[in-house]
Amino acid sequence: MRNDLIVALDSEGRFTFANQEVYNHAGYAPEELIGRPFTTMLTAASQDAVLAQFNRLVTGEQETSQCELEAIGKDGSRIPLELQVSAIRDGTGQPVGWLVVGRDVTERKQMEEQSTRLLLLEERERIAMDLHDSVIQSLYAVALNLSAHDRTFDGDTAATRQTLHRAMAQIEGVIQEIRNSIYGLRLPASGAGGLRAGLETLAKELRINVPIQSEIDFAAEVDGLLSPIAIVNLLHFAREATSNVTRHAGATVVRLALTRAGDQLILTVSDNGRGFDRQNPEAQSGQGLRNMMERANILGGRLTIESGPGRGTEVRLEMPLREMEGEVC
């Protein structure tokens, strides 16, 4: 298990101390750093991030601040770090320097990357299965019915019209299935507009395309507390959960609710559909469920599902907001 990197900076942001781990990790001996500015080991973007941390702490409202960034080792290699920055203050509470503790998160980042890759592969398989299961079978059935009519056609226009109408209704059903699939597969917006805007867009898409009535209930303002990456993952999660509703539940209404309990963010997606038996092992194994669990993992959160036959379903994601309000760089 690796140890933390610890450096101390003076009020000008110059290194006054660097521990052994800094040398082990980044190749810089303490004497190579002391007296030099903190920007030495950072990319331009990371420098801005650290400055932002100093700004947050200067006022004294917070004790410490966190962020993630990339440092550059002496050999030029990139080192992903999770930093915790605290101010060193004098008797009057004025910051006279900074203490920075960094943790190497290379392994975590690699696992996140692998998770994402695995998700992608599984998604492709799911797309293939979707096309196979819903679209081909339904269209094949339409062809069988039309062919049967073709074989026995005897000039009865009333019967023919009935067959044609039935075929048209079946085809409309297939188009809807494809739309549902498209909805489930699309990428969420970049998340730049914030979680609330992203969820509102999702709800609108549902209403128009699926179509299913959607309600949103925001009881918490969390946009300032989430990193852009977390927002994107939450939107992926919401899309997955609502996509499941469109595909399986037979619901007419889906409700998205966002609340906050202390340092936990809670996102629930509930529907008034037919629900399912939680005890049934088959119900546990769908790709949709796996996708949601994966997102919950990435977010460091917990997924619970409540359902019962005839009672609708509620999917609930609880995730920690950062303990100290911090920015992700």
Next chain:
Amino acid sequence: MASSQVKLLIVDDHKVVRLGLATLFATVPHCSVVGEADSAAQAVAEADRCRPDVVILDVRLPDGSGVEACREIRSQRPETRVIMLTSYADEDAVIASILAGAAGYVLKQSNPERLVEAVRIATAGGSLLDPAITRPVLEWLRHLGSPATRTSVAGLAEQERRILPLIAEGKTNREIAAVLSLSEHTVKTYVSNILRKLHLARRTEVAALITRYRK
């Protein structure tokens, strides 16, 4: 009912497909649908109950493969003719049909006439498979199962390799059990393992083999 009526059992886990197939065969004078099933287990039970002449069987079933269901059905009544129905025709479909002991496979496509024709051919005892394709596959199976083959690409056990050529000959599970002095249940387990291992090995091997023979 005329004794020349062909009795059909339809097996597919999509209700709309079963409905469509029943509607289609209602228009075929010499055919009559005597049963339906939506799973491998139900297929075997229904085949036992209604004793069909021809079974139309989807390759992919929720509780197991159509291949195993087919072998089970033919073990019970070897005179049953089975047609595998598949949405997507890759080399899997060919191998599945051969391993199953089916008369062949038919693609789910817009012109169901091929399916009606396939039923006619199968009833007459014919095979739907193109010999140009089955030959290399049977060769491959025999090669895998031969004691002279030292490295088994699919990681097949000794006993499994002995079973392979018997499968390739078209023997039912019951017949294989008799030849090797094993219980039918044991043979079924071996076949299950073989299917699983071959599925992994088959894609690259067989694709290459078929390409080579085609040239």
